[in-house]
Amino acid sequence: MAEKKLGSKPDQTDGGYGWIIVISAFFIGFITDGLVFSVGILLVELLEHFQQGRAATVAIASIMTGVMHLVGPVVGALTDKYGCRVVVVAGAVISCVGFVASTFATSILYLCLSYGLLAGLGFGLMYIPAGVCVIQHFNKRRTLANGIAVCGSGVGTFVFNQLTRALIDEYSWRGTLLLEAGITLQGAVLGLFLLPPKAKRLIGYDQNIETLINEGDSKSTSSNHNPLSNSSKAYTTNNKDEIGTDIEKTCFEIDTDIHCKEDASAGTSTSSSKLRTTLDSVLHVDLLKDFRCWLFLMSAFTFQLAFTIPFNLIPDQAIESGMTKHQAAWLTSSIGISNTVSRVCFGCLGDMRCINRMVLLEIILLLAGVSTGLSVLLTSFELKIIYTSLYGFLVGGYVTLCTVVLADLFGAEIIAKSFGLLMFFIGVSGFISTPLGGLLFDMTGKYDATFVVAGVEFIIAAFLLLLLKILSNKKRKL
Template structure:
């Protein structure tokens, strides 16, 4: 009896799509406010830190860099929740929610698996709150590096992932709606917190503002207490996800392959303990190699290079928009309101652009839409040096926020088109890791440019050209691929179309397939029929 009482209360049911699940959604909504929105508002403290400690732009920028990088570096491998979302009836315009929630920190995974998601979120809340409170007593910039950059960043990483995963556990049919509400806390929280943080700085100084934020972030512990553990029954009738052939697109596993997999698992379970351990270890190594086989795909290598340019450019405006606005004479409250506009329009861009690219007439051009969003975001950054009043900076915040949300909505879709749904989880994990490196280095580099040149022009040019380079890299690869595919078709003396080379992938057209249960549209490549 004593052991049974120690066990956490669990519910062994299928997702109820309601009930306590909406409490989980509300808790996750608060978690995204306390983590992602607070992280964005750290840039409001930039000028305060710089003036108080007397450091240059480059040294001050390390604080924001460490918060973002600590959270990203803690992102190891996305949860398999992403794959379940894509294959369980959720349309592609809602995949942005799954991308944002799928980073799973190794420390958070260990605590969540060893204890529970509730413990992980509560522990993360304690660490993040402690980091903010300690930062209010900082005596040097190096102190802030550890307290606000590392300690608070680790706390955010611990809290964010388990809370999001609990939403997926409680919902099935309404999973898209649940994730949409939960993830909207990032933009709505930024919209509300940005002016509030500036008011706190005006009334209580930056130390008092950080102390109050520490108390506010401690609500993560309350949110964690709401995460009631749940044990889900396996739904055997759920449609199996389609595996991706690295050359010819998607393909469904045959009955022979499924039977062979089952026989292998039974053979491992019936063998002796020593041989079983050896077999399981070998199988685990083989699965790990197969899981990351997409790293050798040329298309993914191009996409990875694009992610590096993207992360290098997108982080700079969030760090330097408020300092730039203050430098050109905008008031503190108006500069904070620019961040509010960025936050709320980001959510609008997520939803509307995702919905538009899910329409049938744009579905085949999603990658082109992704390139367009990146290019427009880069152009916005190039025009910032000409915008020197609040009235001109407001349209920039609107446009940049919209296209920032637009490309975020398409990242999981574009990645899925390259590696397939079967490897999407691992591919997004690599994408998070690739984002971490520029997130750490680009803000200090931008600060160094400000210190060297005496203006923000070079910093925003670096941001704009990086985003445009990310778009042009993908566009160039697409043009080269199209030219390479057209070469075999013009062979022969009379200019007739060349005969097929035996590789069915050389002649393929996208076709739409649906899973048998959920009728979720999947894009696959099938050989074109010739008359």
């Protein structure tokens, strides 16, 4: 008997309104990542103003980065439930409030709560839905679209490092935060453009909800509704499955309710079923049963330990080595410039059939590790800016490919939850990465150990991806 098409799927044309989504996501990334990755300029001023240790002061940036990503699973669930627009608008308002509150800061602890916790929460609500919406609107050109969207991060890094420096010179750091609060609020306007893909009705799907319920009653209780266990396509590389729509979710909820009623009539406890449903609303439980998922998450965790070090600590390292504050700002701005170019290049490269995106990620991480570890030998401004430019190019490629590889491995239909899970692990790592780098400085009196450790962490992340690839290859041969 032919399978009934009880659902609709997005009309993913890889173009049209999808490019409006890309532009909106670009500017959301411009604001969020631009402000996050220019915090190193602000930290230099805070070190002078509050006269606290580096480990304590840089914790502000670490909390912001950590919270921004740590809320990933919750944001993924909220995005599924309320849509991208509502979540992004709420995030813009929350982050704006956090920036305004930070202008009244009287201590580092105050800033950890207002700038780190509150603004970081808002940024997480803005950043994650924008990335999810781009993935939902594109299939064949997904890597290119994602690459263009995340270019906002690179452009924002360049612009906000220069802008923050100029604003601090003119209005002090308090006035700068107030002006940046207004910029952050513009994310609410951008969020209004994040419409979901249009549902395209399939043949034979003109029934109403009552018909669906009747058909659901006749279905076998043995059918599996989990995308991960229902189709092996969700685990194959370069998966082209499209995202499920609200109508498909309705069918899932109807059928799930039927199963719960049948279990109750049989005298079976539904507590475990309710617990699983609750967990699935935030996480995708079957993802956590896949060892390959854990390898990917641990690789991302290790990557994040090293990722924020150059962004947040290079300005202070440059000043410690005798460079000016404006030269320090240009070092982080150069990361943004090369980062932008990289995301377009790797976006085009990742869509080529001859390119294995997983291998490309491994190469990127390996090169980032070697260059970061050796960067301690570069003491002049000219040599240091060569490293920062190379670093920006490499990590830009990683950010562009990471989300796409995630969809390749575990299916695009659960990208909101898998992306949220990834952000959670990155958030946990983000809490300890920069303070650990500052602590190494407090212990040794210089940043050499901080950057060498960061280089090693990049290499470990590459090794974990290599193990993941080997495991995936073995699974396909079985």
